[in-house]
Amino acid sequence: MLVLLFVPLFILALVKKLLTPKRTKNIDKKHVVITGGSSGIGRCVAILAARKGANVTIIARNLEKLSKAEKEIKEACIYKDQIISSVSVDVSNQQSIQKEITKLEESVGPIYMLVNCAGMAICGKVEDFDEEGVKTLINVNYLGTLYPIQSVIPKFKERQDGIIVLTGSQVSLMGMFGYSIYASCKFALRGLAESIYMELKPYNISVTLALPPDTDTPGFEIENKTKPQETKLISEAGGLVQPETVAEKLLQDALVIIF
Template sequence: MTHVVITGGSSGIGLAVARIYVHRGYRVSLIARGMAALEAAQIALREGNEGRVHIAAADVANADTVGAAIRACEAEAGPCDILICSAGIVEPSPFENQTEADFDRQIAVNLSGSVHAVRAVYAQMCARGRGRIMLVSSGAGLIGIPGYAAYCASKFALRGFAEALRSEAKPKGVTVSICFPPDTQTPQLERERAARPAEAEVIMGQVKPWSAEQVATHMVLALDRGRFDIYFGLTLLALGRLAPLVRPLIDWHFDRQIRRLQRVTEP
């Protein structure tokens, strides 16, 4: 039976993906920091579904603990067949105001946390000659956004990791994918928006938020089809495909809008 491991699986996109796989009857393992949230997710997912749900608490930024959590889940549910790396954090702030700790934490969770989870399952996937890995980046991994220097850095870096790993993994029978969701209606989004600079909204407001269920459905379908890069809507598709060609025009357009906003808000 297929075993799906999801980091950041107790809420948001990760939990929505888990619902789809549990409904299919798969074994699903959720990994997140908070045991209370994991237990609540486990109970909710078991209701009316065929699949088995396992949980393990771990901070993905710590390679040893996330590795131990995944091994514990595999001991109960078998080797990981599909890995979804959706654990992530965002702390909007102008770069000059952001503490070193907050900047480094976003890199540690969003980038290194995904790498740690991949490392925990990659060798056995290669040895078995099969496996699927989905890295969850962001629309902020396609365009730089004021107030999101750390977050953009972590999400841009995931693409480079995914592209390199894809080339290494494909001959071994392992599929690597990366997706770039827009703002998604989750509890984290509400908290983030309270701290979001107005300049960032000029860019991020171009794309309407998706529901976690819509994003999850899009991701799972793409995984089923073995696609590498997954975008959500025409705006993000255009950014993903064309931004490198038209970067000066994009920068000029948003720079003008931000200058206008700043003139309006200046005392």
């Protein structure tokens, strides 16, 4: 007796996709720019990019941290002629970051990948935030991501190629006690990522939103100083991830070619 099994085409397509090895983009000899690249996740991404043969530029404000990170990134290089540079600039200043991005295109070469890692968290109940605290979080987390993206898009469109990574957070997906203002900024990054993904797809520009959990970085240590007890209890239940682990996953996801 002959039994015919009919398998829906979408299931066959899904199985094929799962079994087919993922193709990835290559950043060897290409220019990767990382904001917030002097410490934490950004620094780890920069080191990984250097190990993949990329020319790496890190952007932050603190000159001392930039200098130290630049030396560590150079030690990770696989070619003698890799270009590793650093720029001290406030990414939340639109004119300043646009000016520096233009300079980098000319001095180091066309930017192929922008990784936005600049960010910070201040915790507290919403009514306890003053105007300065609110503006600081919006400037660093939202505008500090928006302005570098605006700066690279024209050239990316012109070249019909490029990669943009935004670093959100687990609270990009859900609010949490004590994170009212910070979560609002990270929700905004999610909206930005989803919107520009659609705007840039026709130009062969990929957009990735990274959603790291609590990560063991200098910024996290500062964040803990302002956490209400309720927030600490919630955070402790989720554990703490190392920045190297987050950076590896971030870069891996950003380089995957989506069919």
